[in-house]
Amino acid sequence: MKPEAVEALAARIPDGARVALPPDNSLPSLALAKALIRKGARGLRLIGVPVSGLATDMLIGAGCVVEVETSAVSLGEAGFAPRFSAALKEGRITVRDATCPAMHTMLQAAEKGVPFMPLRGLIGSDILRNRPDWKVIDNPFAGHDGDPIVLLPALQPDFALFHAVLADREGNVWVGRRRECATLAHASRHALVTVERLHPGNLLEDERLAPGTINATYITALAVAERGAHPVALLDEYGADNGHVAAYARAARTAEGFQAWLAEHVLAPEAVA
């Protein structure tokens, strides 16, 4: 698999696509999110796996998003996600609230190719009340009536986007212990992955790296983007740039501040990788 440019990966994502993103502790591709903003993506329906972070807030602020399905949107220690909150209040996005294990379970159903999977909990939560696509049945294996349990439909995103440390020339991708990216890649129609660097050998031939590797069969396209998670941390490669995130959070409190931040950090020619 020949690595492409980050902008070429973004160009594969049509307006209106359902795009799944991991949050800030779990290999988000900020490089690809910025490329989507530069391309002027519109109508995206984002999926938080299982919650959403900085990339989601930026995409919403840039007007790329019409819907977010997620269990929370947060900038961690930097606080609430300001562009998400503003867009919700102004009615520019639809928010479909979920809860973390439900997001995982729906993706696992897609991974297995089954139409639904059950999950405990949730009954009595207003999340369930606001999700007509989630159903409650009586546990058919209980041996008695009156053991209600929730069924969740399979969730197959059009695209999974994430940033890994390594890819090899076959297109295998190493995510280490962040196996939620593997589940996500398995469940999605396409996985578009940015990586820090190329691995010289075949990742699947290495007994120690293979368990943290996603097989190339699930990967649609790759790009090399050094520091592609920045300002978010990436495993043991680099830590979070907390000052950068805090500066974003301050700037993004207003639409004008966000636009200025975007101009400097995303749209300026020197911001392009």
Place this chain on the structure above:
Amino acid sequence: MTDATIRPEERLAAVLARLILDPAAPPARHIAVGAASPIPAAACWLVKKAGHPVRLSLLHKRSGNPFTEGTRELFDLTGQGRIDLFFLGGGQIDGQANINLIGTGEWPGMGVRFPGSFGSAFMYMMTPRTILFREEHSTRVLVPRVEHVSAPGVSAPGVFRRGTAQALVTGKGVFRFDPARARFTLDSVHAGEDAASLRDATGFDYDAPEPVPLTPEPTPEELALLRGPVCDEMLETYPEFCARVFNRRQAA
């Protein structure tokens, strides 16, 4: 360098640690701590550094993260009943121990939007005990009835759940929760507060003993552990918290 001033965060960590070790509660062999929870994390480390055998799974630990099957592993463990204790907060918490992480106004939080429910709708029901924790103690947080239920404090008969709130800890005091009556009882007030100040700051009705005990202050041993080995463990995950509370910065 001994700083005699007890910071509120240190007091709260010590309060939470005592609740974790409460012999009347189900055993806490394996505790998980979720996102953006530096004070509960400090409490757990305090329990561990004091020599109690407990397994801690900190979801946001970057190096040495406990989960190797992805972020779903916490929920799979909890689904099986292998996580004994979890912490939850709320933008609103009511007198029946319902929590609201969605927001105010029309669904989904058209007034003030909170971040969202995270795993609460599952964890609260599948964990044998939950400690509710929120530093802000005010009538806007502690309300008669939450505007939206992210996770319910009690469930209808027949609905599977392993436990509910053991206690609610705030910046002003500690409440115990009785699920049979779906009602809180004030357990103690922190230094500087009294029965009347708690009643004024709480939007829901609750029971209270007469007189209301004062929350014990952290011991010098607890403070030394918090400022030393506990802070060491927390620097990577909570750098801003460690800088603010313990005046310690991570080496570059």
